[in-house]
Amino acid sequence: MLPMNWHKALSLFLWITPHILLGVLAVVLCKRRLYREFPCLFAYVLYEIAEFILMFTLYSMPSVTGEQYTHAYYATLTLSIALRFGVIDEVSKELFRESQFLRVSARRALQGVTGLLLVMGLLLAVCAPGDSSARFIAGASVVNRGVALVQCGLLLSLLVFSRFLGLSWRRSAFGIALGLGVLTSVDLAYSALRAEFTSAAAAEYLNLLRTGTYLACVSIWIGYLLAPEPESASPTVVADDEVETWNTELQRLLRQ
């Protein structure tokens, strides 16, 4: 009896806490006026809070059946997924905003990556449709799995691409990408397992993993958005002779 209570208490804690923190995040976004730069993130945060209130109300109502609750959950998840794509788009625009060249070429590359990931998601849905005994849950999880694959792949591509090119992230944008990246990667694992293991017991344990990750994700967002942006002109400078050395080296290279 005792472990069951602990499980329920932990589940509730991991479910409620991230949404309280999302409220804090909404305040941070307002106070720092970051909602202007990240309107989709702001909308996503507000939507997630509203969704939580709705789902918690449904959960507390004895008249609502488990099936009704599940249907409501997946219905609200749809807009959440769309908003996440919006957040990824915002982050990529922010990353490439300083380079005209990258705004064109990198976005084209990202479109290619998105297409590739979509094909992979569709192929996975066809080749591994999940547990056929629980059609709705397995079906929804397969869709969610495909979406998580695309979102995780896109965020990973952004991070790897920026590192590869030597692009500087603004702290806030990096935090958003990192948090969402962690969330979508765990979402991918969660949905993949959920499509196969559709029992209630498996769902309970997997939900703990998902809500725990959500808590971590929101904490990352708050941490990065609260941290001050580094000064644009730091006291640590590159000396004149260092720049000259560069020029000399480059010219030597060109003359060879």
Next chain:
Amino acid sequence: MIAAWTLVAVALIALVILVYVAIRNRTRRVDLEGTIQAFRSLDIEAFRNLVDSAEEAFLRNHLPPRKFREIKRQRAWAAFLYAWEAGRAATALAKVGQAAQRSLDPEIAASGVQVTENAFRLRLQTVRVSLRLLTEVLLPGRSSRSLPSLDQYEPAAQTLFRLGRFPSGVQRLARSKSA
């Protein structure tokens, strides 16, 4: 079932990469020494020679096919290493360019924009070159078209040269510490 566990493994790898990038970004600095060393290690003329199609045609005509493939593979690999190093140097250049973009001096900031743009172009060009060279390493018998040279060095060098000619005292380029 196999697909599920494969995806779990993929997700875990993604998570590890994310954590790695996050940790690396916290400790990132513009490595001036490394950049200078990278440029020093490059011999653009040697690179041009390695990817010269006329040189390749000469070797093809004067060497037995087997020997030619062996030599070509070695030449392609050497050229690949050059392109790889040029790409790394371009990444470092981009970082410095972005640091310069944040300078309070508008001239340095403008030059920083140019350095960054050229560095990005060079970086992407080195990727294309590297991929083609890797194909040649794997399929040395295939006749290769002339490779694009790493000609983005020139504009990058010119803008950097302009950066260096600014009056002393204002040559203060902000070093990026951002995450």
